[in-house]
Amino acid sequence: MRKFGxxxxxxxxxxxxxxxxxxxxxxxxxxxxxxxxVKVLRxxxxxxxxxxxxxxxxxxxxxxxxxxEVGNLNIADYVPDIEPHPNMNYTELLVVAMKKExxxxxxxxxxxxxxxxxxxxxxxxxxxQEEAEHKLRFEIEYDWExx
Numbered sequence: 001m002r003k004f005g006x007x008x009x010x011x012x013x014x015x016x017x018x019x020x021x022x023x024x025x026x027x028x029x030x031x032x033x034x035x036x037x038v039k040v041l042r043x044x045x046x047x048x049x050x051x052x053x054x055x056x057x058x059x060x061x062x063x064x065x066x067x068x069e070v071g072n073l074n075i076a077d078y079v080p081d082i083e084p085h086p087n088m089n090y091t092e093l094l095v096v097a098m099k100k101e102x103x104x105x106x107x108x109x110x111x112x113x114x115x116x117x118x119x120x121x122x123x124x125x126x127x128x129q130e131e132a133e134h135k136l137r138f139e140i141e142y143d144w145e146x147x
Contacts, residue, residue, distance in 0.1 A: 105135060
């Protein structure tokens with residue numbers, strides 16, 4: 001992982017990742033066919049914007065964070081990687097979303113491990129928790145869809 005010179009550098013990095021995730025879901029929504037898939041992807045994109053806003057508020061000193069435990073089905077560990085494509089079905093979409101959220105979780109967990117200040121570590125752990133919640137939601141949906 002790259003080295004950061006300040007807390008603001010770390011927050012800027014995380015803000016950039018959330019902006020990229022937002023664009024990923026918006027572009028994916030433009031690729032797929034079917035209004036239900038488009039809505040799901042646009043909802044994902046909105047959640048990424050909410051994460052970016054939260055990080056910006058943290059950077060501005062406006063947010064306090066509380067942590068809580070999140071379950072994990074680990075389904076994302078056992079499904080094949082899928083490249084996004086225009087004819088994705090709902091199950092494939094869920095796989096893409098699970099994998100993306102798993103990577104986001106890992107990013108925030110790694111950033112938390114690098115953070116020297118407890119407050120910043122707690123912020124990243126809270127964001128990791130939120131990404132884990134998203135992944136769990138997609139895993140539960142995947143489980144319902146495939147079994």
